[in-house]
Amino acid sequence: MKKSKRKFFQQQLKKLNETEKKQLYKRAANLRKASQVDAMKRKHSFRSRIDHRSNWDNESNFEKKKKTPKMDIDDWALKVLEEEGIQTLRETCRHREDLGEYSEKYYGMIEEVMPAESLVYSEGRDVKCIIGPEFSMTQKSDLAVGDNVYFSYAKDGTAVLHSVEPRKTCISRPDPTKAGIERVTAANVDKAVIVAAIKRPELRPSLIDRYLIAAQKGGVEPVVCINKIDLINEYAKEKEMEVLKAYQEIGLKVVECSAASGLGLDKLKESLASARSVFVGHSGTGKTSLLNRLCPCAEAQTGSVHNGTGLGRHTTNNSKLYHIENNIWIIDTPGIREFGLWNMNPDDLKWYFEEFDYFAENCRYSDCSHTHEPGCAVKQAVEENQISRTRYQSYLRILETISKNSS
Ligand SMILES: Nc1nc2c(ncn2[C@@H]2O[C@H](COP(=O)(O)OP(=O)(O)OP(=O)(O)O)[C@@H](O)[C@H]2O)c(=O)[nH]1
Ligand SMILES: [Zn+2]
Incomplete structure (x- = not known):
C-alpha cells in the first residue's frame, strides 16, 4: 500500500469506535488466516509440479522470487478498510447489534405451522423454528403457510423466527368460531x-x-x-x-x-x-x-x-x-364445511361477479344491488339466460349472508 493511502486509512481507523475496531480486527485475522491457507496450498501444488517437471527452477529460487513483504495484523486491518470500506464495516456492526445473541439471519418460506413451532424451507433444507419473542409481540395475525420469513440460530443451535415479510397475495377467511379474526x-x-x-x-x-x-x-x-x-x-x-x-x-x-x-x-x-x-x-x-x-x-x-x-x-x-x-x-389444505368471506362489504359484492358489469350499465339506478330494484338489467339478463342463473343465485345467497353478518 502506498504511503499516502496508508496514512488515509490509518486516520479512518482512528475514527472507529471500540465495537467497530473489534469487528475490523476480526475480519483482518480471518483474512490473514485465509491468505496463509492459500499460500500453503500454492506451495503444495508447486511441489507436486516440481515432482513432475525436472527442468523447473529449484524450489528455493522460485520462493525467493515470489516473496512479498511480511504483513502484520495492522496491515491486514488497513487492507480490510481499503477493500471493504468503512461504511460496510459500520453496517455489519449495526446488523450484529440488532441480532444480539443470534447468528446471522436466514431467509425461508413457511411449510407448515404447528402449535409451538413452524417448519421453514430454506436453501434446500427444512428447518424447525420456534417463534422469537420480538416476533410474537409485533405480529398481528397468525403465521400462514407460504409466508416468507427471516430466522436465525441461537447459541444453543435452536432456530428462532424473527420476522415475516408483508404478504403479496393470500387466501383468507374469517375464523369460523371467533368473530373478527382473520385466518x-x-x-x-x-x-x-x-x-x-x-x-x-x-x-x-x-x-x-x-x-x-x-x-x-x-x-x-x-x-x-x-x-x-x-x-x-x-x-x-x-x-x-x-x-x-x-x-x-x-x-x-x-x-x-x-x-x-x-x-x-x-x-x-x-x-x-x-x-x-x-x-x-x-x-x-x-x-x-x-x-x-x-x-x-x-x-x-x-x-x-x-x-x-x-x-x-x-x-x-x-x-x-x-x-x-x-x-x-x-x-x-384441510377441507372445509363452510367458507365465509373475510372483510366483505355487501355493497361491493356485485363487483366480484364480473359478468354482471356489462348489463349493470343499463340498470335504472346507478347503485342498483340487482336484487329488488325495478328496471334491473342484470335480473333481466338472468331471465334471458345471458347470465348464469346458478351464479346469480349464488350472488343472492352470499349477499344475504354477508348482509346479516355485517348488520
Ligand atoms: N373415484 C374417485 N375417488 C377419489 C378420487 N380422488 C380421491 N378419491 C377418493 O376420495 C376420498 C377422499 O380423498 P382425499 O384425497 O382424502 O380428499 P381431501 O379433499 O384431501 O379430503 P380432506 O383432507 O378431508 O379435505 C378418498 O377415499 C379417495 O380415494 C377420484 O378421482 N376418483
Ligand atoms: Zn340491477
Whole structure:
C-alpha cells in the first residue's frame, strides 16, 4: 500500500469506535488466516509440479522470487478498510447489534405451522423454528403457510423466527368460531386451485363462487378443478358440466380430472407449472389424492368419504407446502364445511361477479344491488339466460349472508 493511502486509512481507523475496531480486527485475522491457507496450498501444488517437471527452477529460487513483504495484523486491518470500506464495516456492526445473541439471519418460506413451532424451507433444507419473542409481540395475525420469513440460530443451535415479510397475495377467511379474526389459508400463492368433485361429495357451485371471490380479493389467480370424473358416464358428465360452463364463459380455467384414473392430470400439472398454488375445497373432494398423484413422494394421508352421505371425513388437518418438480409448489389444505368471506362489504359484492358489469350499465339506478330494484338489467339478463342463473343465485345467497353478518 502506498504511503499516502496508508496514512488515509490509518486516520479512518482512528475514527472507529471500540465495537467497530473489534469487528475490523476480526475480519483482518480471518483474512490473514485465509491468505496463509492459500499460500500453503500454492506451495503444495508447486511441489507436486516440481515432482513432475525436472527442468523447473529449484524450489528455493522460485520462493525467493515470489516473496512479498511480511504483513502484520495492522496491515491486514488497513487492507480490510481499503477493500471493504468503512461504511460496510459500520453496517455489519449495526446488523450484529440488532441480532444480539443470534447468528446471522436466514431467509425461508413457511411449510407448515404447528402449535409451538413452524417448519421453514430454506436453501434446500427444512428447518424447525420456534417463534422469537420480538416476533410474537409485533405480529398481528397468525403465521400462514407460504409466508416468507427471516430466522436465525441461537447459541444453543435452536432456530428462532424473527420476522415475516408483508404478504403479496393470500387466501383468507374469517375464523369460523371467533368473530373478527382473520385466518389466512395460504400466503404468497400465485394460484388457488378450487377442487370440487363431480360426485361424492356433491358439486356445490356456491362454494366455488365464494372461493373465486376470496381469490380475487387476495390477488390470486383461480383455477377450477373438477375431480372424480371417473365416477360418472359421459351423458351425466355433460349435464354437470353445463353448470360449469358459466365459469369458462367468464374466462376461468376449468380442468376436469380424476386422481383415481389419472385422467386430466397432465393438464392440471401444466396449469401449475412454475407457480405456488394452494388446493382448497370441501372435505373429501380429493385434494390430497391429487397431490399424491402429482408428487408421489408427498405420501400425504387420504381418507374415504362416508358411504351414505358422500361427505369427506376431514382427513387433512394442517396445511402443508410440498415442492414438486418443474418448480411446482403446492399447499394442501384441510377441507372445509363452510367458507365465509373475510372483510366483505355487501355493497361491493356485485363487483366480484364480473359478468354482471356489462348489463349493470343499463340498470335504472346507478347503485342498483340487482336484487329488488325495478328496471334491473342484470335480473333481466338472468331471465334471458345471458347470465348464469346458478351464479346469480349464488350472488343472492352470499349477499344475504354477508348482509346479516355485517348488520
Ligand atoms: N373415484 C374417485 N375417488 C377419489 C378420487 N380422488 C380421491 N378419491 C377418493 O376420495 C376420498 C377422499 O380423498 P382425499 O384425497 O382424502 O380428499 P381431501 O379433499 O384431501 O379430503 P380432506 O383432507 O378431508 O379435505 C378418498 O377415499 C379417495 O380415494 C377420484 O378421482 N376418483
Ligand atoms: Zn340491477
